[in-house]
Amino acid sequence: MLSIKDLKASIEDGTQILKGINLEVKPGEVHAIMGPNGSGKSTLSKVIMGHPAYHVDGGSVELDGKNLLEMDINERANSGLFISTQYPTEIPGVNNVEFLKMAFNSKRAFLGQPEINDDDFKKLCEEKMQLLEMDARYRERGVNDGMSGGEKKRNEILQMAILDPKVSFLDETDSGLDIDALRIVANGINHIMSPEKAVILVTHYQRLLDYIKPTYVHVLRHGKIILSGGPELALKLEEQGYDWIEE
């Protein structure tokens, strides 16, 4: 489904952040990526989405056999890739619902489908907001504008629920969430997840993985995946940290 091979990427000053990432993600799988701060976890999600601050030095990223690196950013999204960044961007003045509808219809246009009508979109929106226990105020607000960290993360999952991507790359979705919000967001992700989809979770803590069971856990360090294992690896990392791993 998502195939990342020997992906290398650098920032403007030439510093290489990703030094050869290999990752195969199949439908129905949940991959957790853990690792110390500065290891390249957040960079990975931005590079596969095509953030202009990064330059791809080599390697390939394919989604269902299509080369993502040759696509424009919006084409990558409409092909089924979704990323949620650690600090979602605030866009005052762009209404949350209008933005969602624009994004939803952009995907439909990309897939050659007609625009959704207002009533159907309203129903879809309400259904997904109920799933995430979001109140009506979210509709009136600007995108992430003035929202708390937890509210932003919930808003991100709302977007994921509505856009229905094949592969979601969620970067520290659990940060800034209290216990109840963590449960709600995790339930939302589990609900959206299906055998045809895949999720990649970046996290520092086991607590998110108590709710969302990973198929694989990977350790990213110095721009490379240096260790992969099952869910038990996350428990060991929680107990012992990263120092015991030899690169």
Added chain:
Amino acid sequence: MDAITRIKQLGMPRRNNELWTFFPVAKIPNVLSPDSDCHVADAPRNDNQDAFDFSEENDFAALLPVAQNARTMVQNIADGSEEMAMLKCNNDYGHTVLNIGKNAKASIEILDNKVQHPICAERFDINVGEGASVEIFFANPANDLPLTFRHFRITQAAGSNVRFSAIERGNGITRVSIDAFLNAAGANFDARTLNVLGGESSSHHRLHIYHNAPETTSTQLSRNLLDGNATASYDGSVIVGNGCTKAYSSQLVNTILLSENSSVSVKPVLKIYHDDVECTHGNTVGELDAEQMFYLVSRGIPEKAARKMLMHAFAFDTFAPLPEGPAKKRLLQEL
């Protein structure tokens, strides 16, 4: 002193006159010359000019309509009344006097002048009574007037509130000048302007806000979206007089340059003659926010539509804080 005598004293605007620093003064027809198309020297003098003394007026644009013998239209809004009014000047020169009574509420929309002359100039004298609340606004659709001047002289009594809001999208050269006099405690003046310009157009704002009493407040927010070879300038002065305790003033100019050749010039001036006051000014110039663009396109929205959304958001935020009313409705509708 009448307007033409004062214009002759001042002479035509020059770039070394600080009121006209950023303005393409060469584009102004020479009204002092008998060979000019405007023939100001030969114009018969209108009696209504006798009510005004222009001996201390320094702005050519404020004098020009009267010097060109504009017919003065006087409108009075009674104490305590609520009125909505639309003002329209159909001539190349216009002069309007508005007297707004105590505790009146007025909403004044200035409609676009459709005349096709090489120059169009309008002057508005607005006297706002105690406790009155007035919104003055215009949302001019794009017009092709080559040279437009609009001058506002606003005097405010105690506890009065004036909100001035405007969108400019003309294809020519526009200058809006405002002199606001906050003459008694509690007077508040709020100015919000948005320029959406492209091509060879240019817009120039000159504001002088005089805090002449304690506890007077003023805010200025000016936003520019400039494309093509468009230019904008903002010359904003705040003068806080001696003894004007607890005066508050803020000025913010935000510009997004959408092309290599567009440009903006900003000149904030604060003249403060008292200690216990708060005055701020700020100026930002940039492009559309790269992170916001990335966020929108990463949700599948095409780049062109994303740019449009961000420009709309920038414009929307200029007027979103206005209280609900005709001005907010009209200006947001125009976006």
